Amino acid sequence: xxxxxxxxxxxxxxxxxxxSAHPGAGDALVSAVFAGASALAAPLAALDELLRxxxxxxxxxxxxxxxxxxxxxxxxxxxxxxxxxxREGLRILLALGFAGAVLRRVEIASDGRTRGGNCVYAIxxxxxxxxxxxxxxxxxxxxxxxxxxxxxxxxxxxxxxTWRGLRELVVRIREGSSAAVTADHFGNAGSHTxxxxxxxxxxxxxxxxxxxxxxxxxPIVPVITRYRAGRLQxxxxxxxxxxxxxxxxxTRRMTAVxxxxxxxxxxxxxxTHRFLSRAPDRG
Numbered sequence: 303x304x305x306x307x308x309x310x311x312x313x314x315x316x317x318x319x320x321x322s323a324h325p326g327a328g329d330a331l332v333s334a335v336f337a338g339a340s341a342l343a344a345p346l347a348a349l350d351e352l353l354r355x356x357x358x359x360x361x362x363x364x365x366x367x368x369x370x371x372x373x374x375x376x377x378x379x380x381x382x383x384x385x386x387x388x389r390e391g392l393r394i395l396l397a398l399g400f401a402g403a404v405l406r407r408v409e410i411a412s413d414g415r416t417r418g419g420n421c422v423y424a425i426x427x428x429x430x431x432x433x434x435x436x437x438x439x440x441x442x443x444x445x446x447x448x449x450x451x452x453x454x455x456x457x458x459x460x461x462x463x464t465w466r467g468l469r470e471l472v473v474r475i476r477e478g479s480s481a482a483v484t485a486d487h488f489g490n491a492g493s494h495t496x497x498x499x500x501x502x503x504x505x506x507x508x509x510x511x512x513x514x515x516x517x518x519x520x521p522i523v524p525v526i527t528r529y530r531a532g533r534l535q536x537x538x539x540x541x542x543x544x545x546x547x548x549x550x551x552x553t554r555r556m557t558a559v560x561x562x563x564x565x566x567x568x569x570x571x572x573x574t575h576r577f578l579s580r581a582p583d584r585g
Contacts, residue, residue, distance in 0.1 A: 328395070328403025335391030336532050343384035347376075350383070357579045364578040368502040368565055381569035385429040385529065389572075393432055401436060408437045411528070411537035420478050421523045421541070422515045424556050426486040427572040428527045430534050437536070438482050447471050447483045447514075468514070475518035482525070485511050485556060486573070496550035498557040501564055501574075503581050507557055512549035519545070522552060524559040528570060 351358040362375035392404055420443070428434060435455035438444050446456040447467065453460045461467045461474070461481070475481050487508040489495050494513075495506040515522050524539035539559045544552045560571075568574045 328400040329406065331395055331400060332392070332403050332407060333532065335388055335395065339384045339387035339391060342387055344380045346387070347379040347383045351379075360581065361575060361578045364502060364581045365568065368568075378568045381567065382575050385569045385572075388529070389429040389432075392430075396432060396436070404433055405437060405440070407532065408433060408534045408536065411526075411530075411535040419520070420475050420480050420518075421520045422475065422511055422518070423480060423482040423525045423538075424485040424511050424522050425482050425525045425527075426560055427484060428570060429572045430527050430529070431572065433534055434482075434527055434536070443479045445471065445474055445479050445481045447481050472514065472517045475514075475520055481514070483511050483514060485524075485560070486571075496553050498554050500557060500561050501568070501578065501581075503577070507553055509549040509553045511556065512544055512547075512552040515542075515544040515552070516549060522556055524556055526559075526563050526570070528567065 358379070361379065365373060365375035365378050395404055423438075425434065432455055435446055435448070435452055438446050439456040439459040441459075445459050445461050446452060447461045447463055448456065449463050453462075461471045471481055471483075485507075487510065488505050489508060491497070491506050494509055496509050498505060498507040500507070511522060521541040521543050523541055526537040526539065528535045528537065542552055542555050547555070564571050564574065568578075571577070
């Protein structure tokens with residue numbers, strides 16, 4: 303199985319591999335990534351607004367609407383840039399062999415819940431996706447249903463996003479595994495989508511997670527990943543029992559959890575800026 307290091311010439315990693323043997327070096331580099339992102343976020347947000355004023359204006363308008371007029375969007379735009387920078391910094395550290403130092407920054411939020419039974423963990427495209435995939439891959443009885451490019455990060459926990467992989471996924475869940483599946487897939491109105499509201503936009507969301515939960519006879523558990531003072535916190539939402547609901551209702555409940563989190567902190571979604579910049583500017 304290929305690892306991230308094989309994406310680059312081997313000699314690039316020699317000194318870094320030696321440094322990664324010392325936990326203090328990795329921890330210092332992770333701290334430096336977060337500190338650098340904090341210092342650069344606001345200036346880069348301001349520069350982006352100068353270079354793309356119309357796009358930024360649309361994002362500000364959508365943030366203003368999503369927060370019911372309680373923000374100008376400046377704080378949120380800086381937060382979005384912080385996560386962009388930090389995400390790339392962590393990506394580089396993972397490629398250089400500092401996965402241990404990065405994963406030491408992952409913790410279950412103090413207000414979060416843990417659970418023992420199998421379920422479908424509903425995740426979205428968080429900026430911390432690489433870290434989350436690695437973390438999930440090291441959990442007992444955990445699987446990640448995703449595209450092949452995530453194989454390097456999830457390892458043996460990876461189940462390919464194919465029809466054959468889908469059948470394997472349902473079997474593994476029934477046998478006791480818990481599966482993480484991305485929820486934020488959109489499309490046109492049809493039998494496999496339902497209408498939801500996300501960040502003040504009306505969109506069609508895939509009902510795939512709900513249908514997987516029905517097939518495996520397990521609940522959906524929304525997963526929130528947050529940055530908090532140098533750490534990445536994972537919080538588990540309340541279980542959504544799909545059986546008494548329609549797949550559309552279960553999907554809307556799941557989306558409501560993500561919507562509430564993204565209103566509180568729009569930087570937690572990898573696609574926030576692009577999603578809002580393309581939003582229609584309704585009156």
